Amino acid sequence: xxxxxxxxxxxxxxxxxxxxxxxxxxxxxxxxxxxxxxxxxxxxxxxxxxxxxxxxxxxxxxxxxxxxxxxxxxxxxxxxxxxxxxxxxxxxxxxxxxxxxxxxxxxxxxxxxxxxxxxxxxxxxxxxxxxxxxxxxxxxxxxxxxxxxxxxxxxxxxxxxxxxxxxxxxxxxxxxxxxxxxxxxxxxxxxxxxxxxxxxxxxxxxxxxxxxxxxxxxxxxxxxxxxxxxxxxxxxxxxxxxxxxxxxxxxxxxxxxxxxxxxxxxxxxxxxxxxxxxxxxxxxxxxxxxxxxxxxxxxxxxxxxxxxxxxxxxxxxxxxxxxxxxxxxxxxxxxxxxxxxxxxxxxxxxxxxxxxxxxxxxxxxxxxxxxxxxxxxxxxxxxxxxxxxxxxxxxxxxxxxxxxxxxxx
Amino acid sequence: xxxxxxxxxxxxxxxxxxxxxxxxxxxxxxxxxxxxxxxxxxxxxxxxxxxxxxxxxxxxxxxxxxxxxxxxxxxxxxxxxxxxxxxxxxxxxxxxxxxxxxxxxxxxxxxxxxxxxxxxxxxxxxxxxxxxxxxxxxxxxxxxxxxxxxxxxxxxxxxxxxxxxxxxxxxxxxxxxxxxxxxxxxxxxxxxxxxxxxxxxxxxxxxxxxxxxxxxxxxxxxxxxxxxxxxxxxxxxxxxxxxxxxxxxxxxxxxxxxxxxx
Numbered sequence: 001x002x003x004x005x006x007x008x009x010x011x012x013x014x015x016x017x018x019x020x021x022x023x024x025x026x027x028x029x030x031x032x033x034x035x036x037x038x039x040x041x042x043x044x045x046x047x048x049x050x051x052x053x054x055x056x057x058x059x060x061x062x063x064x065x066x067x068x069x070x071x072x073x074x075x076x077x078x079x080x081x082x083x084x085x086x087x088x089x090x091x092x093x094x095x096x097x098x099x100x101x102x103x104x105x106x107x108x109x110x111x112x113x114x115x116x117x118x119x120x121x122x123x124x125x126x127x128x129x130x131x132x133x134x135x136x137x138x139x140x141x142x143x144x145x146x147x148x149x150x151x152x153x154x155x156x157x158x159x160x161x162x163x164x165x166x167x168x169x170x171x172x173x174x175x176x177x178x179x180x181x182x183x184x185x186x187x188x189x190x191x192x193x194x195x196x197x198x199x200x201x202x203x204x205x206x207x208x209x210x211x212x213x214x215x216x217x218x219x220x221x222x223x224x225x226x227x228x229x230x231x232x233x234x235x236x237x238x239x240x241x242x243x244x245x246x247x248x249x250x251x252x253x254x255x256x257x258x259x260x261x262x263x264x265x266x267x268x269x270x271x272x273x274x275x276x277x278x279x280x281x282x283x284x285x286x287x288x289x290x291x292x293x294x295x296x297x298x299x300x301x302x303x304x305x306x307x308x309x310x311x312x313x314x315x316x317x318x319x320x321x322x323x324x325x326x327x328x329x330x331x332x333x334x335x336x337x338x339x340x341x342x343x344x345x346x347x348x349x350x351x352x353x354x355x356x357x358x359x360x361x362x363x364x365x366x367x368x369x370x371x372x373x374x375x376x377x378x379x380x381x382x383x384x385x386x387x388x389x390x391x392x393x394x395x396x397x398x399x400x401x402x403x404x405x406x407x408x409x
Numbered sequence: 410x411x412x413x414x415x416x417x418x419x420x421x422x423x424x425x426x427x428x429x430x431x432x433x434x435x436x437x438x439x440x441x442x443x444x445x446x447x448x449x450x451x452x453x454x455x456x457x458x459x460x461x462x463x464x465x466x467x468x469x470x471x472x473x474x475x476x477x478x479x480x481x482x483x484x485x486x487x488x489x490x491x492x493x494x495x496x497x498x499x500x501x502x503x504x505x506x507x508x509x510x511x512x513x514x515x516x517x518x519x520x521x522x523x524x525x526x527x528x529x530x531x532x533x534x535x536x537x538x539x540x541x542x543x544x545x546x547x548x549x550x551x552x553x554x555x556x557x558x559x560x561x562x563x564x565x566x567x568x569x570x571x572x573x574x575x576x577x578x579x580x581x582x583x584x585x586x587x588x589x590x591x592x593x594x595x596x597x598x599x600x601x602x603x604x605x606x607x608x609x610x611x612x613x614x615x616x617x618x619x620x621x622x623x624x625x626x627x628x629x630x631x632x633x634x635x636x637x638x639x640x641x642x643x644x645x646x647x648x649x650x651x652x653x654x655x656x657x658x659x660x661x662x663x664x665x666x667x668x669x670x671x
Binding site: 036075078081082089233241242244245248249251255256259262263268269271281 | 456483484489550553554557558559560562594634636637641642644645646648649652653655656659660662663666667670
């Protein structure tokens with residue numbers, strides 16, 4: 001008690017006066033006003049942040065045991081699995097962590113779609129999020145190449161070859177990506193460097209994402225702004241404990257896979273060392289790319305297919321201007337709500353189609369699903385906005401919460 | 410409209426897509442020529458599964474008497490056999506039966522020496538070309554990761570070893586030196602049936618049937634592919650128990666903290 005009063009507190013004050021880390025933390029992590037009505041769908045952003053940290057930490061330990069060379073990459077992974085203490089745990093946490101990261105981020109994104117979190121004034125927050133998502137896809141793709149299994153090699157072949165569709169400079173881009181005229185050691189080395197660099201970029205983007213978030217604070221299930229002090233509660237302890245509950249439940253799922261089904265998300269072929277002379281009968285990307293892979297394959301022209309695939313992601317940038325309905329939450333949008341779930345089903349269907357061989361009836365279904373995917377953004381969202389008569393949201397969060405409580409009684 | 414009704418309606422829309430997908434997947438499987446694998450009751454199945462020690466030893470015996478003449482086991486070291494119950498002296502003897510190239514010595518020459526427990530299993534052929542030359546052009550793959558590297562894992566391997574047919578069905582012409590296998594993709598396999606009843610005389614007196622052989626060697630190769638499995642599942646149970654208790658406490662704490670809120 002005495003010590004803290006005489007030495008520690010003055011020291012903290014001294015630091016805070018010069019570098020306000022403590023008041024900053026108090027402002028942004030403790031007192032930070034948060035809507036009082038956030039449901040558990042609002043857990044997924046912080047969960048994704050936790051997984052990002054797990055990925056960076058396990059990734060560091062994987063990297064110090066890994067050899068980025070075509071002759072040694074595969075066996076260095078096996079060395080890690082067999083001879084390094086808890087090496088299998090590190091690798092399975094990292095490999096499954098990748099899949100978990102995408103599951104969490106997809107839920108986080110659909111949450112944003114349902115409750116209108118991308119709408120004014122949070123457009124930039126949403127856009128930074130889409131940039132993070134793009135960076136994650138690049139990182140995951142490069143990471144999947146590193147074990148140098150058959151699917152690593154052939155997945156890299158298929159995906160990098162896509163860039164050859166770019167007019168005029170396509171082949172140059174591919175040569176530059178490969179670091180040569182075939183996928184070889186140069187490719188592996190640069191992918192390793194890229195895979196280590198990109199998470200740092202993602203980390204910084206996440207800080208910018210948080211920055212934008214804290215400007216206008218969280219959206220909420222009612223989609224109305226916080227107006228009075230009665231609408232908000234301090235982040236700590238209410239949402240620190242709620243986020244920790246989510247973390248506990250998430251860890252049960254995550255470590256369930258890590259310990260009891262570590263290869264669930266993997267392809268058996270990736271336990272065969274890369275062999276440029278043997279093409280696997282069925283090349284599939286990792287599950288989280290499958291919807292976009294389906295879009296790519298449903299168009300016969302390679303260039304247009306590639307453009308459509310990238311457009312599939314980049315169209316998310318335009319969403320705040322496609323859906324201009326002033327009511328944010330789908331709770332009060334009876335028509336949009338139906339089409340939200342249709343869109344969700346369409347994404348799942350595209351993912352399923354992406355995993356199938358390109359034969360009928362999958363090709364036709366894939367084409368319809370692709371058309372619907374783009375129609376959702378380009379036609380359906382603007383049309384709903386025009387013709388839907390949304391219900392009237394409550395005036396404030398506290399009014400809405402009180403109304404819901406009365407309804408329950 | 411109550412919340413549950415809304416939920417069921419919206420979920421219903423989503424699941425229509427899933428059901429459609431499931432229906433398509435069934436027809437696709439029916440039209441494919443992949444054979445349904447029979448699921449075996451492996452000792453290492455389930456969250457409490459362990460490798461049957463007897464099966465591991467018998468499986469090693471089969472590998473070392475039959476498979477080893479063509480297949481390498483590059484990622485397994487002789488010392489690893491101590492993890493499945495072999496004595497250190499025994500492992501030293503096993504290793505010493507093989508020779509590995511070492512060097513260069515003080516004269517700058519490479520030389521052969523008996524293998525030590527720290528060496529990896531010595532491969533039957535020096536390289537892929539040598540093994541193709543000895544095997545009618547076919548390359549017997551390394552078995553270290555085989556159980557993880559095939560769809561169906563141990564059930565695939567068991568099926569492959571037990572479902573050879575003497576003759577190919579009518580209308581199918583087998584190439585010279587090839588055999589017919591119900592499970593192998595394309596059904597035409599370069600490996601002649603490797604195991605049969607009494608292929609190996611077990612040291613522990615277990616009846617030497619084909620089914621027994623196939624189960625034992627598959628168990629051994631499952632261990633070779635995932636030697637960490639027992640440690641992984643043991644640790645996993647502890648972690649899960651901790652997480653259940655911890656999450657339960659967090660939920661209780663959350664309720665207590667939020668109860669103050671009006």
